[in-house]
Amino acid sequence: MKLTLRVWRQQNADAEGAMSTYEVDNISSDMSFLEMLDTLNEELIVKGDDPVAFDHDCREGICGACSLVINGDAHGPERTTTCQLHMRSFKDGDTIDVEPWRAAAFPVVKDLVVDRSSFDRIIQSGGYISAPTGAAPEAHAAPVPKPDADYAFEHAECIGCGACVAACPNGSAMLFTSAKVNHLGVLPQGAPERETRVLDMVAQMDEEGFGGCTLTGECATACPKGIPLPSISAMNKEWLRATRKVSR
């Protein structure tokens, strides 16, 4: 395949960015999208040009590092991570736009690389169960009904990539935050901190400059792990419940 790429180039956080156009040839349909970018970068390096910077690591769809907006869609046309998107999803002669996540809370570091430390701070504000090492009771002491365990798992699958924020017209982090709130909230182990967790995490989310949620649902459509949209309403319910309980 021969393709035209229009790629966002930005030297650093303070620099102005712009789209640059590149041609790539001999692209196999078996390549992943990132291997296609590797091919471009190999050519750029030999020519003495600056290769395109992008985040990536496991290339198995689980670490959450890769983060490209491809033709306007977070992670591109398939419901997966960029690293698991293959060139068979494109046609010979296509022009492909490649941009970084765009959100106020994810400033650009360089080219397609953004700073997602705001997500870490949301987790730090309460996305955990306080269980210091050594203090744990026997694992079978508290059985968890299978539906609850499955519900927890379904939400725990979030890889923290940020596609939900990138896809949202408001740049909201509600899906990310709700995934953790619901994962821990449904488990008996998470019950003691259930109220403080949701209140603190939502407060931190707002402080980081993420937008509000208007339930457009773009987040759940873009999520490579299929975190369901009702996760957000479940968190709203948790938040209301916590507000009432804490003010009592």
Added chain:
Amino acid sequence: MNSSREYADYTTGEPVVDTKAPAGPVAERWDTRRFEAKLVNPANRRKHTVIVVGTGLAGGSAGATLAEQGYHVVQFCYQDSPRRAHSIAAQGGINAAKNYRNDGDSVHRLFYDTVKGGDFRARESNVHRLAQISVEIIDQCVAQGVPFAREYGGLLDTRSFGGVQVSRTFYARGQTGQQLLLGAYQALSRQIAAGNVEMHPRTEMLDVIVVDGRARGIVARDLITGKIETYFADAVVLASGGYGNVFYLSTNAMNSNATAIWRAHRRGAYFANPCFTQIHPTCIPRTGDHQSKLTLMSESLRNDGRIWVPKAKGDDRPANKIPEDERDYYLERIYPSFGNLVPRDIASRAAKNVCDEGRGVGPGGQGVYLDFADAIKRMGKKAVEAKYGNLFDMYARITDEDPYKTPMRIYPAVHYTMGGLWVDYDLQTTVPGLFAIGEANFSDHGANRLGASALMQGLADGYFVLPSTINDYLARNPHHDEISDEHPVVREVLDETADRISRLLAVDGDRTPDSFHRELGELMWEFCGMARTETGLRKALERIPQIREEFWRRIKVPGTGEEFNQSLEKANRIVDYLELAELMCLDALHRAESCGGHFREESQTPDGEAARRDEEFGYAAAWEFTATGEAPALHKEDLVFEYVHPTQRSYA
């Protein structure tokens, strides 16, 4: 880098002894050691700083636990967040001797299976401790909210893995590593918020600072600004993972690298058993030269999938056109009692053998079938989907084939490194104050790691072992002189680091970092991969210095050192691979026996199994770095087996 020495030279130094493992019955050693170790008064812990490099299962759990104990932790990862370390990609599960199935499991059986699975090249003391701690890990993770798979009664589910005949592997669908890592990451996040851990993401360790024979800190590069800075501490813990990426194509993450452990080795830490690498039998075969990494299909698939190739050579009919009696379920045939669940090294070698015979399937004949047709018939498609759905989806996405309809094609790939920095029972390297945990050390898996044991070891080291043993070192070394960048040793390390980076940028040649990495990887796969020979290893040892020389002549790194520069990061890591690869080949050459994942063609049984030579090689090989271009020194640690008598492993 130029040297006059013969490429296969080494000297033999004093034997190395683990002075920390107590004597007495193996089951009591861990208690004894914990009792004998000195403690640090809780009020004094805040005065101690501990550096932890890496945030995978070992590093994340260690950082969180040390901070909970009251130490001041300064932690580093090259990723943009501590949540992304490659432990996250572990799929299948974590072993623990809970015996919830009442199927005859026990701490002793897990200990026995691990020593045997490692082909009698691991320490009994360490492995027994690992088996003891395994049960506490499950408790700890459940308390953190790790959503393990459960039965309808609400209790934890388990499954079987290779090399064992009990069901002791706990799992969270095909994402066990992810869930365990997020548990550790969340515990770490809690300590970051409490101000007990100072976290430095996107910061890569480039060297260790050793002053007066003790580890006192590290030199690290801020990957965004390029700034090279020093960080000082009372002890340094390396949890930077394995070195499988020496092979270029592996199941490791793209940026996993050996720099931290290799630089530590150059500063005095012995490197043990570097040739012990694990080639995982069930990976998706490569499709072409563009391939950047290989993807694992969890070993858990071998619970229900059956591995086969056509009986006839060159049979290129599609799988469903090959009748049952023309298929060779070779693992079931050769190893009837373990069948498809033989250990990884054996399954990989068997796959290689049938492909070498010309019976491989798929492009280039580099593949075997992993077939679920029987499982779907027996359990129904829905049950198979519930158990393995995400793995099947991943396979379909990568290969564009539907594994529910046609069998998966799999082939072995580099996955894990059992070798690593030599550590004593306290997980301390030969440099006092420098510890290595998780895959970065060599301690528990011998010559072959059993499935679902890496997660167990990483968390055992990080949650339980290191936080107990490091106290002893800190208690015995309570006061250090203050050091700063002005200290002559620190100055020297800083200068060397800066010099290396400017040399990489100055060459301005015509070859990319990846082109060198790929060349080295292909060489290593050919000569230091699944089967090794003296001739091949000598060839590799002759070739590696040539590649290194060419690297320093022709490498091209665009940009500068004072910015976000991924080419520079890569080139800098390749410098270390080019040295480590040589030690791996030398170790493989000197170990003229086969054991576990190390298969020397000269040393095999009449039916083609690995033949150990315990009399000559019943030791761990700990290599000392002497000087650049000089022959390394080999220190042998004799392995004593008091409980599990070494035998020829039999899975037949």
